[in-house]
Amino acid sequence: MEGSSKTKRGKSFTVEEDMAICKSWCHISEDPIVGNSQSYAHFWGRIYENFCLLQNDQSRTQVSIQSRWGIIMKCSNKFRGCLTQVENLHPSGISQVDIMLQAKLLYHQDEKKHFAFEHCWSILQDNIRWQDVTPTNTVKSRIHTPFSPDSAPDSPMDNCISLEDDTSPSVGNNPTVGEGSVSARGKRPMGKKSAKELFWKNQVVQAEVQNMSTQLDTFNQFLAQKEKKKDEREQKRIEARQEMKELEMKKHEFEIRKQEHEMKKEEHMIMTKDISHLDHQMKAYYTMRKNEIFAKWSSNVNSPNFYFPLPPDE
Template sequence: MASSRGKSFTPEQDEAICRAYLCITEDPIIGNSQPRSQFWQRVLQQYQEKTNDVQRTEASIKARWQNIQKCCNKFRGCLRSIEALNQSGMTHQNEYDMAKQTYYEDTGKYFSGMDGCWAILEHAIKWQDITPSGRKVKTPEPPQIPEGMSFPFSPEASQIPSTYYESLDAETTPSSGGTGSVSSPRKRPGGKKLAKEKKAKSKVQEVENARHINLLETLNKTVSDNQSRRIQLEERRVASLERQTICEERETARKEKETERKDREMEERIMQMDLSVIQDPQMKAYYEHRKAAILAKWANSTSTTYYTDLPDY
């Protein structure tokens, strides 16, 4: 029975495979110290986290990655051959379009479906500086020319066959990082030891930062508490002054009412006096004058209470 072929990968899924592969291979802590089975298992896990596609297996992801590498390696060879011509007036986009045309002429397939993957892998160090055999390529030394001899000519870039730039399609191990031709030398990421040292220094720095932050927070809290206490004391002082003022005002009002009450009682006693029994003319004149003043006062008062309390004469 023929095995059924799975659903084709979409361009977005191809790009997710590239990102997952680079994420695992460029891990500076684990790096190359991982077996093949564990490597592809981690790649599959990364792919599933990025796409939520749980239908794929490790074998399908690995096979698809090898196909992506084959296409991108072929395209890179085409692009390098175009760039080697160094034609005047050519832009990078012109070279890119010409490389895609060369790719189609060589393979009979369009490279358009791999544009996203190429954009991801183009500058990936782990993918660029690996040979098809999984070993880094050493720059070949120039041939030793015997003294007194010279070559009749030097080959131009246009005379170099394009197959010189193409990569071979060979399966690689996870430690090699994939297949591919050699690109210009780039600065590689630090190794495991350097990554661990950076991680340790980062933790020490985090502890120092946390300690400084705690000290700053403690200082800010102390300043804030002192300011709060000063505000509370000031509020209490103001409240005490307000209470004292209220008490003084109440005491003043009470004394005024007491004085008014006493004056009222005295005025009422004077108004109730029988002046006919007073024999002393001066004393009689005094109380007559007082009664007249009291009557005038009551008459000019704005309160009607006095009138209601007047005795009958």
């Protein structure tokens, strides 16, 4: 019964989920457009939304993401301290790989375990706000205050976090912070004013690009319409030539039929002409013509075009 009352532990976080948490935290914390003084709940709500967007999954709760970030931050802060100690020794002729190796060994000596978030450190080491937080700083960074899993806001002012570079005491313009507190690994993110100016410039550029795109689409539509009308005119010319050709053929056929009809009419007249009253020469002429016509009929009697001369149409 006692075991059944315990909260069931969720599945372990994957490397991809850890990296998504770190990317989301860096993305939201470095957003200069929003600026500073956003509430703790709103800040973490945005981180959770970005995490779900990166993972395309909402199986993790916001509370679990915050808890996991607390663990990542705690271990990474300790590793950052070990790395700073090794860097401050300024050993000659040592490579960055050797510095990382010595920092891992120092971390193992202090914590009695290996540094398990090297995949997160590759993302966090270039974040300017993360670089500002070192064990040697004399000024407490406000950006990390609400992120500690053991901390809670004691007053309404503590319920806000600063995301502005120029007003944060943890940034490199603080005279009490030494040069070693801001590493050369990254550069300061853009300030709120510069970011807003860039944002509006981008809006103007996007509007101009959109306008040019619209004009280009309109011009392309005009060209397409013009080409379509040209094709239609060409098609009409082709159809007109075809119709003219068909008319010429019909006219030719009509002429042939007309000639045949005239010839049949003439042959019928000759074959049916009474020559009894004609003189000797005319009788001979018509007799010859009748013989020619009859011979033609006889030779064509088996032809599909054979015809008997019919009386002409009245």
